[in-house]
Amino acid sequence: xxxxxxxxxxxxAGFMLALWLVSxxxxxxxxxxxxxxxxxxxxxxxxHARIAGAAPPRAVLVVALACVWGxxxxxxxxxxxxxxxxxxxxxxxxxxxxxxxxxxxxxxxFTLQGALVWVISLPLxxxxxxxxxxxxxxxxxxxxxxxxxxxxxxxxGDWQLARFRADPAKRGxxxxxxxxxxxxxxxxxGDSLVWWAFFAIALAVPGxxxxxxxxxxxxxxxxxxxxxALLERTLTKTKPAYRDYVARTNAFIPGPPRG
Numbered sequence: 001x002x003x004x005x006x007x008x009x010x011x012x013a014g015f016m017l018a019l020w021l022v023s024x025x026x027x028x029x030x031x032x033x034x035x036x037x038x039x040x041x042x043x044x045x046x047x048h049a050r051i052a053g054a055a056p057p058r059a060v061l062v063v064a065l066a067c068v069w070g071x072x073x074x075x076x077x078x079x080x081x082x083x084x085x086x087x088x089x090x091x092x093x094x095x096x097x098x099x100x101x102x103x104x105x106x107x108x109x110f111t112l113q114g115a116l117v118w119v120i121s122l123p124l125x126x127x128x129x130x131x132x133x134x135x136x137x138x139x140x141x142x143x144x145x146x147x148x149x150x151x152x153x154x155x156x157g158d159w160q161l162a163r164f165r166a167d168p169a170k171r172g173x174x175x176x177x178x179x180x181x182x183x184x185x186x187x188x189x190g191d192s193l194v195w196w197a198f199f200a201i202a203l204a205v206p207g208x209x210x211x212x213x214x215x216x217x218x219x220x221x222x223x224x225x226x227x228x229a230l231l232e233r234t235l236t237k238t239k240p241a242y243r244d245y246v247a248r249t250n251a252f253i254p255g256p257p258r259g
């Protein structure tokens with residue numbers, strides 16, 4: 001296990017260093033966000049390559065689920081961000097740090113995200129390295145069910161938001177239909193659910209319980225750091241109707257509208 005974790009750390013270090021160099025060439029640090037999902041697919045595949053002999057069914061399952069989730073997210077973010085320039089967060093950092101931004105971004109953006117991927121990917125690693133050839137069971141079924149639910153919220157939520165933003169008549173208004181009627185962030189909720197799914201699968205193998213740090217960190221990031229909290233600070237300032245939306249709609253976990 002320690003050798004695999006060390007190898008994954010090395011792969012992520014190289015991957016993030018390469019991304020950083022590309023970001024300097026493009027003058028766009030936002031590529032790190034596009035690479036967020038694919039980085040997990042990479043770790044799942046690298047871990048899988050280290051399994052000696054025939055891969056257990058659980059390992060194949062985890063790799064398949066991680067690749068579908070990660071590559072779908074990367075493709076969606078690439079499509080959404082293409083030709084839109086650098087994200088406002090990185091533009092603000094670039095203005096603040098000036099000529100020092102390239103070096104600062106290496107550590108505070110790319111290295112930090114690589115470290116987060118290493119920690120959050122633990123269920124993908126433990127499920128493969130600590131697993132054996134035992135048949136898939138209850139925890140695996142629970143994981144698949146949670147993954148399907150999470151992907152539904154994430155994919156449908158992203159699709160509904162993309163359609164809403166593409167309609168000029170909706171400009172300045174608030175999306176409060178479809179999944180967005182029941183939660184202000186169905187895509188983030190789905191993202192969190194996917195990682196609780198990977199944790200559920202990891203529970204089927206020895207030591208899997210300790211990977212609970214993964215969904216806890218991911219959910220905390222989505223709720224308190226780069227997801228809900230960051231986005232809503234902007235929306236409440238730019239869209240007056242958003243305050244009414246907040247008053248009647250759950251922030252994260254879906255529920256019936258109030259009032």
